[in-house]
Amino acid sequence: xxxxxxxxxxxxxxxxxxxxxxxxxxxxxxxxxxxxxxxxxxxxxxxxxxxxxxxxxxxxxxxxxxxxxxxxxxxxxxxxxxxxxxxxxxxxxxxxxxxxxxxxxxxxxxxxxxxxxxxxxxxxxxxxxxxxxxxxxxxxxxxxxxxxxxxxxxxxxxxxxxxxxxxxxxxxxxxxxxxxxxxxxxxxxxxxxxxxxxxxxxxxxxxxxxxxxxxxxxxxxxxxxxxxxxxxxxxxxxxxxxxxxxxxxxxxxxxxxxxxxxxxxxxxxxxxxxxxxxxxxxxxxxxxxxxxxxxxxxxxxxxxxxxxxxxxxxxxxxxxxx
Numbered sequence: 001x002x003x004x005x006x007x008x009x010x011x012x013x014x015x016x017x018x019x020x021x022x023x024x025x026x027x028x029x030x031x032x033x034x035x036x037x038x039x040x041x042x043x044x045x046x047x048x049x050x051x052x053x054x055x056x057x058x059x060x061x062x063x064x065x066x067x068x069x070x071x072x073x074x075x076x077x078x079x080x081x082x083x084x085x086x087x088x089x090x091x092x093x094x095x096x097x098x099x100x101x102x103x104x105x106x107x108x109x110x111x112x113x114x115x116x117x118x119x120x121x122x123x124x125x126x127x128x129x130x131x132x133x134x135x136x137x138x139x140x141x142x143x144x145x146x147x148x149x150x151x152x153x154x155x156x157x158x159x160x161x162x163x164x165x166x167x168x169x170x171x172x173x174x175x176x177x178x179x180x181x182x183x184x185x186x187x188x189x190x191x192x193x194x195x196x197x198x199x200x201x202x203x204x205x206x207x208x209x210x211x212x213x214x215x216x217x218x219x220x221x222x223x224x225x226x227x228x229x230x231x232x233x234x235x236x237x238x239x240x241x242x243x244x245x246x247x248x249x250x251x252x253x254x255x256x257x258x259x260x261x262x263x264x265x266x267x268x269x270x271x272x273x274x275x276x277x278x279x280x281x282x283x284x285x286x287x288x289x290x291x292x293x294x295x296x297x298x299x300x301x302x303x304x305x306x307x308x309x310x311x312x313x314x315x316x317x318x319x320x321x322x
């Protein structure tokens with residue numbers, strides 16, 4: 001059978017499983033599935049930034065920028081929710097563009113610390129000002145995605161199954177766009193900036209401009225993820241975008257691996273299942289930071305290339321000895 005036909009059959013089977021999956025879960029597990037779907041976009045967008053060799057500690061705050069912006073656009077300006085989500089993504093990208101000037105005067109460890117400081121400044125501004133950010137309590141009563149019908153299908157977005165299908169469609173489109181960006185000449189230049197920045201610069205590549213581009217594009221997708229979460233939960237506050245949440249994103253990324261596009265996605269799925277199904281059912285949810293730390297250390301020691309390396313070993317053709 002031709003390889004193309006096999007791929008079509010494989011993707012059709014995956015799509016069928018994803019469509020049927022929420023109907024086999026409980027209500028609480030369906031909600032977890034919605035959050036995991038949104039988090040897949042968060043880690044995928046974060047990986048785009050790491051392609052240039054820079055790791056940020058402010059990515060979750062950029063997610064929060066999209067959430068706050070989209071919520072305010074609907075509450076204060078009356079903009080329809082789908083439009084406000086796109087505007088929230090654009091706002092995150094614009095904030096990232098503004099932050100890029102001071103941040104990309106730094107590299108490596110200094111960029112890491114600078115991104116953390118910039119993120120904390122934004123988060124403390126949300127806490128400080130009750131208007132329009134709601135202060136420490138955040139924003140409540142965020143407008144939900146409006147219900148609609150397609151033929152015999154009624155989409156009630158208070159129900160996790162309907163929102164899962166909506167978020168899944170949006171995230172799938174975004175993942176495809178991120179994948180295409182990585183495989184484009186721009187994506188290849190991101191890799192060159194990471195591994196051979198001096199050589200790329202000598203070839204005429206504006207290294208700082210490409211790092212800024214990766215930062216802005218990644219932030220736009222992260223902001224869209226934040227908007228998706230805000231309009232599902234209906235409330236946001238500054239504590240939802242603190243450094244502890246950022247550590248979880250880092251852990252998902254490192255445990256999954258960053259050499260491939262699917263690595264961070266695997267890390268997010270595996271650790272979400274570990275936390276929400278295993279730890280919660282066993283009553284160890286309060287120990288999540290401790291267990292995540294142990295998983296991270298064990299991963300670095302025994303699986304330094306992440307979960308993606310296990311997949312590569314499975315699919316790598318074995319040499320036939322003569």
